[in-house]
Amino acid sequence: MVGGGLAGVTAALDLAEAGFAVELLETRSRLGGATYSFQRGDLVVDTGQHVFLRCYTAYTDLLRRIGARDRISMQRRFRVPVLSPNGRASLLHRWNLPAPGHLLPVLLDYRQLTAAQRARVARTSLALRMLDPADPALDEISLGEWLRQHGESPRAVAALWGMLGLAALNADPDDASMLLAAKVFRTGVLDRSDSADIAIPQAPLAQLHGDAAHRALLAAGAGVRVRCRARAIRRAGADFHVFAKEGGNSREFSADSVVLAVPHQAAAGLLADLPVPGTATWAGLSAAPIVNVHLHYDRQVTGLRMAAVLDSPVQWVFDRTAISGATHGQYLALSLSAAQEYVDQRTEDLRALFVPAVQQLFPRAREARLLDFFVTREPRATFRQAPGTAAIRPDARTPVPGLVLAGAWTGTGWPDTTEGAVRSGARAAEVVAADLRERHGVEVTA
Missing domain, CATH: 1.10.405 (Guanine Nucleotide Dissociation Inhibitor; domain 1)
Structure with missing residues (x-):
């Protein structure tokens, strides 16, 4: 298993629970892929604000399986305040x-x-x-x-x-x-x-995904190797050899099957030595950025937990005070999708734009002292979900028996979301299990 994001975690957990020997290699120091957290002062900061919907059934089930389901808060009914700097507030909600x-x-x-x-x-x-x-x-x-x-x-x-x-x-x-x-x-x-009811994690993503998934995989009998970067994948007879760098040392792993659960750019590079057609076309998926602007005030400036915003550079605003562990004041995160115009801008320029924009939305911010302002950028947050991409997204099964793809960028029929990632991992595990049954007559126990 190459890649420890949600797709790789799902595939590894499915296969381990089915009785297969699983070894997961992850480049970073923790699992969770692009969904991770870091410490900044007394704040635990997620690189991006993640929310999901009640219709994300596969993702919700994964949270249950890794013991993290109780660390989310789901709306009883869809409800989103919609703000505008002209003072015309409204509410999107359902009956x-x-x-x-x-x-x-x-x-x-x-x-x-x-x-x-x-x-x-x-x-x-x-x-x-x-x-x-x-x-x-x-x-x-x-x-x-x-x-x-x-x-x-x-x-x-x-x-x-x-x-x-x-x-x-x-x-x-x-x-x-x-x-x-x-x-x-x-x-x-x-x-x-009820499909659009919104759920928001109540714990940092490193805990919700990374720590919880690591514990669940170990409990299921899977091997987990972090700080282990796969360099190449080659075929030797019916087996695969994965060449990796772990802690400064070169390693080689042998396997009957390999699930490649990394972003499409990295996947194409790792498959250079294997006869997998179409890898060059994956470049057409390109990438789209998300930028998050973070503001920590010395006092509360809004009573809203989240809101959408119109007629403003602000798109969505979230109160992350409790989730981040902030001991005082109020910590807001602004989530900016399709953020091509912001991803390369200097932090000083973004501060000059977004601090006044927040003050227009929340007058109390004009009197508050801004304790901290910083920006997190995800240049490749998702693939570019443009017309024509459906034909480019590959299936989990490749022409090379035993080599399987996973990731939200594969042909799941879903957008590039946590739900798409989990569904891709489940599909990859199904393909591996079916292939091993066919090649070796392996009986699956689950």
């Missing part, structure tokens, strides 16, 4: 009615849109419910193009469709695949009344 009746509050009193715009949203929602999220033709157009074809106004795109789609797809509507957007809006919003 406890069967879908699509649960969305009536959006159509009746979402004050960011006019009555005519809300009526158009209702018609567009019905059209969305008729789409097949597996229809490859949808991957030929963007979400923005599809919305314009259905008469959505620029304001409705910005204040509703784009606001939600940007957070889910890490792409502006005109850069987002309609195939993935259909998956987001159907599975996450329209098909079930």
Whole structure:
């Protein structure tokens, strides 16, 4: 198992619990992949603010299996305050009615849109419910193009469709695949009344994913090697040899099967010595950045736990005071998706932009003292989920028997999310188990 993110952890846990001998190699000093934390003063900081939805069933099940399910907080009903610097606040929420009746509050009193715009949203929602999220033709157009074809106004795109789609797809509507957007809006919003209820981790990601997964894998009998970087994978007869660097020493591992659960750029490099077609096309998946702006005030400036923001450089704001272990004041994190314009900007420039923007949203911030301001950047937070990517995303099974791919970038049908990563890991484990049964007659115990 090469890679200890959510995909690799899931595949390793599935296979170990099924009775296979598993060795997991992870380059970093801990598991969890891109979801990790670090210490800054008295704050435990996540590199990015992660939330997920009730429809993320595979991810939620993984949290249960590693003993971390009780460290999340799930809304009883979807509820998101929507702020604007012009003072026009509103609320996106649902009723406890069967879908699509649960969305009536959006159509009746979402004050960011006019009555005519809300009526158009209702018609567009019905059209969305008729789409097949597996229809490859949808991957030929963007979400923005599809919305314009259905008469959505620029304001409705910005204040509703784009606001939600940007957070889910890490792409502006005109850069987002309609195939993935259909998956987001159907599975996450329209098909079930409770599917969009939001969950927020109540522990730092290093604890939620990394520490908990490490303990669960050891308990299942898997070997876990951190600070162990795979350098190459080669075939020798029916076996594989993984060449790695561990603690400054060269290592070589032999295996019947290899699950490669690393980002697509790294996967292509590791497969250079194997006859796996299409690796060059994976570069077309490219990458999209997420930037998080962190502000620690000496006092509370808002009573909101989270909010979406319109008409401002701020997109989403989260209160991370309790989660980070802050002993005083209030610590806010601003999550900025599709952050190409910010990822290379100097911290001083971002401070000049976002400190006044937060003061416009929360007047109490004008009187508060800013104890700390810093920025975390994830240049390759997700693959670029643009039209045309469905044909590039590979299946878990490769033409090389025993070599299996995993990662949210593979062909899961889901966007690049924690749910997609976990589902890819489960799929990889299924392929490995089936392949070993076929090659060696191995009986799976689970």
